[in-house]
Structures are given as C-alpha cells and as structure tokens.
Amino acid sequence: MLLSKTSEYGIRAMLHLAGIGGDEYVPVKKISQTLNISFHFLTKIFQQLARAGLISSYRGPNGGVRLEIDASKITVKAVVVALDGPDLFTQCVLGLPGCTEDRPCPLHSHWITSRKEIETMLGQKTLAEIGSDLRSGGYRLTAGAEWTDA
C-alpha cells in the first residue's frame, strides 16, 4: 500500500473540510460519522495535523477543527508528509539507505521517475481545487453509495 491508514483517513478528512468550505469549526465527531472513521483515531490524526500547523482546533461547544491556512496553500502532499513523513518522496523503493545516483540500486533511476510523478501529482493538487471539485458533485470520500460528501 502506498499510504498508511492514518494518511488515508487524514486526507479524506482534510478534503472533506475543504469541501465544506468556510472557516467554522467542525466537530471531529461529526466528521468521523460522515466519513465513517473511528472517532478517537481521527482525533489523533487531527492532533498531528494541528502540530504540523495545517489545522487549528477549538474546545467546547461550537468547537472542532478547521483549516488553519488557506486551502489553496495546502497540498495533499503536505498532508501525507505531516502524517506519514517524507519517506515516500525520498526513499529507495527497495529500502536501501543512501540509494543515490552514485550508489544506486538497479531500480533507482526508474523509481525516481515514478516517485517524482507521484510527488508532482500530490504536490500540485491543493485542497482548494479538490474542495471545489467536491462541491461541484460527482465525487465521493466514503465507502458507501453516497454521492459527494462535501
């Protein structure tokens, strides 16, 4: 698998927030129910995202989480790096440390190409764009049959 469950959930939740738009705090409980993700697990994911500065949180009634910086400045890659770390974008496909042009594994040059492709894709796609896509309909963020979970 490319991404951990943590990243999968984190991305879905962030895209959901982007789809909602606005700057109001949304309770994690509500998000977890909408996306069908374990509440406590999602809570911890948002704590990581908060430490990374991507969201802010607020306690008490009317509290919850919201995007901290502008959605047009948050990429999917930033979410992955905040949750899974940068390894996906830096590491050797065979797990060899220090796999470089100088001391490459046999797949090095080929993997670099694919890796860059992934990095570019995730690094270009902003939450703003995807939020807009979600609001225009036709996309889903859950396993269910529902249409558009903005």
Place this chain on the structure above:
Amino acid sequence: MLLSKTSEYGIRAMLHLAGIGGDEYVPVKKISQTLNISFHFLTKIFQQLARAGLISSYRGPNGGVRLEIDASKITVKAVVVALDGPDLFTQCVLGLPGCTEDRPCPLHSHWITSRKEIETMLGQKTLAEIGSDLRSGGYRLTAGAEWTDA
C-alpha cells in the same frame, strides 16, 4: 512505504539470483548472508515465490533455490504480486472500495496515471535485464558499501 519488507527482500533476493545467472541451486543461507537479510524470514519469502511458480527449491547438499522460469520472463511486478498481492496496481489511493470512473474519489484520475506509471515500470523491467545490469557493475543490492552484489 510503497512495498512491504517482504517484497523489498524478495525483490532484492530475486535480482541477486538473476545477477548470478546460471541454473544452479543457491542456498538461502548464502543469499541471506550476502544480502544481510534474516535467514528464516527469507526462507519463507522463497516459499511464497515457489508456490507462485517463480522459483524452484531443492533440499540437501548442493540444494537451494533457483529461478524456475526464464529470467527474461519474470518481471519485478510479478515478484511484487506474488508477495504483496495485486492491490498496489488495482486499489484506490484513499483505500475506497470500488473507486472507479463512475464513482471516483477526488484523486482517482490522477492516481490512475501514477499507478499505471509504476505498473508499467515494474512490469517492463525483467530479471534478465537487471541481472545483466548487475553483472556490468555499478549497482548494489545491500545497505553496505559493497559494489555490485551479483
């Protein structure tokens, strides 16, 4: 991480066999020492590869494992599929079941592109090619400082 440790080890071991060339049985113990991989763990990996028909094994003195079909007919993708299953080449990047053109996640079309790129890369690269690369030198399959582990 893209691949499991099982696949990382399995690929390294298969590339190593391809680099050696010939049709003699190579003891797993020797391979595990050369590549610095746990012997028992590697043994199980080879058992999976044997069940998948990619290698054959032989017990007793002068026994070991060897490629079962021609190295030019084994791709790195085949090794990954034998060990990790086909999920990497079929699944949604967000883990949503049944993510298709009809009911796509917001990253669907973009991920398809990257996924195909990876699949093509791993599906084109045969053990024969890489074995030849290894024998020509300049590549490594271990963490150490050694040069070319053919």
Place this chain on the structure above:
DNA sequence: CGTATTTCCGATAAAATTGTCTTAAAACTG
C-alpha cells in the same frame, strides 16, 4: 456556579507485519 460539549492525552487492546526458534523431512556423502 453547574452542566453539557468538545478537544487533549495517556493507557490499553487488537491486528498485522516482521523476525526468531525448533523440529521435521528430504537429499547427498561416505
């Protein structure tokens, strides 16, 4: 102030992955 809401945080548990150990079975050697 008291209560309800909601995040924060630590403890714990379940599951999957990774790694180790032990014994059995097969095959060669002398």
Place this chain on the structure above:
DNA sequence: CAGTTTTAAGACAATTTTATCGGAAATACG
C-alpha cells in the same frame, strides 16, 4: 546406514500499525 546439509513448516515473540477507552482540561451557556 549414519551423519551432514538444506529446505519446509509451524510455533512463538517482537514490533508497528490500527483501533478503543476513560478521564482531564477547556469552553460555552444558562
């Protein structure tokens, strides 16, 4: 046949990932 080498296979342990639980702290509201 006895002894050695080597894979096969199952049990077991360690680690990491994923998931659950319970209470503490902050905030709002009446």
